[in-house]
Amino acid sequence: MQARDLTVGHGTQAVLDGVDLTLTPGEVTVLVGPNGCGKSTLLRTVAGLLTPLSGGVSLDGESIRSLSRRALSQRIAFLPQAPLVPAGVSVRELVRHGRYAHRGAFSRHTQTDIDAVDWALQVSDAAPLADRRLDELSGGERQRAWLATVLAQKAGVLLLDEPTTYLDMRHQFEILDVVRKLAKEHEIACGVVLHDLTQAAAYADEVVVAADGVVAADGTPAEVLTPETIHHAFGLEVSVLQDPDTGHLACFPRAAVSSTS
Numbered sequence: 113m114q115a116r117d118l119t120v121g122h123g124t125q126a127v128l129d130g131v132d133l134t135l136t137p138g139e140v141t142v143l144v145g146p147n148g149c150g151k152s153t154l155l156r157t158v159a160g161l162l163t164p165l166s167g168g169v170s171l172d173g174e175s176i177r178s179l180s181r182r183a184l185s186q187r188i189a190f191l192p193q194a195p196l197v198p199a200g201v202s203v204r205e206l207v208r209h210g211r212y213a214h215r216g217a218f219s220r221h222t223q224t225d226i227d228a229v230d231w232a233l234q235v236s237d238a239a240p241l242a243d244r245r246l247d248e249l250s251g252g253e254r255q256r257a258w259l260a261t262v263l264a265q266k267a268g269v270l271l272l273d274e275p276t277t278y279l280d281m282r283h284q285f286e287i288l289d290v291v292r293k294l295a296k297e298h299e300i301a302c303g304v305v306l307h308d309l310t311q312a313a314a315y316a317d318e319v320v321v322a323a324d325g326v327v328a329a330d331g332t333p334a335e336v337l338t339p340e341t342i343h344h345a346f347g348l349e350v351s352v353l354q355d356p357d358t359g360h361l362a363c364f365p366r367a368a369v370s371s372t373s
């Protein structure tokens with residue numbers, strides 16, 4: 113997936129300008145930035161849910177504007193930040209909806225659909241919840257059900273807006289492990305919004321930092337997650353240290369800039 117010279121926003125109001133973004137099969141790209149900088153707006157735009165103010169998005173060289181909604185859903189799976197919870201729907205029924213793009217509205221589920229739903233429930237650790245009603249689950253349980261739904265879509269591009277919200281620490285890491293494994297083993301191009309810079313450093317091949325209406329930096333975690341860039345984007349002084357066991361970077365906040373100046 114490629115976005116070139118993209119301006120995204122709402123109505124006539126631009127939020128991010130001049131964005132070049134490439135999501136590559138087999139790689140996890142993590143989008144970070146302060147609240148309100150435009151991460152969700154960008155993700156929704158490359159998912160085809162918002163029209164860019166200028167520029168365009170293409171999949172394998174084909175503009176996404178030329179694709180029908182169904183064709184787009186076969187190729188791009190998108191998990192929004194706070195999906196609306198349908199009343200009375202079981203987790204398995206919800207996850208089955210993830211297969212909608214692959215079958216007609218009135219056709220029956222094939223064995224491929226059933227296998228995809230079972231697999232998605234399994235890898236999201238949502239299988240024990242399959243027969244529970246979605247509106248009766250905790251925030252974290254519900255998040256795993258939603259994740260299973262987009263995984264069942266089996267699209268080549270996976271876009272996740274803060275998928276670790278509500279999850280306890282173990283499930284946060286498990287979900288990010290699943291995302292990374294999917295990218296590496298199934299050649300899926302993953303774009304993920306995260307707030308935790310240490311998680312971004314551990315799971316991203318590429319980090320994109322949005323701030324002040326533009327992409328302020330992009331590159332590998334080591335190139336991007338520097339005290340200078342973080343200071344510029346978040347107004348926060350941090351120490352960036354390397355975990356001697358994993359080699360991953362970890363960010364330790366020291367002080368918000370406004371409180372030290």
Ligand SMILES: Nc1ncnc2c1ncn2[C@@H]1O[C@H](COP(=O)(O)OP(=O)(O)OP(=O)(O)O)[C@@H](O)[C@H]1O
Nearest residue numbers: 122123127145146147148149150151152153154193
């Ligand atoms: N539907 C909308 N209509 C008008 N403005 C919007 C709409 N949705 C978001 N905005 C505005 O667009 C800007 C970017 O919002 P967006 O949700 O993309 O930020 P974000 O980086 O994802 O934030 P957060 O980290 O808080 O989730 C904000 O100023 C927000 O108020």
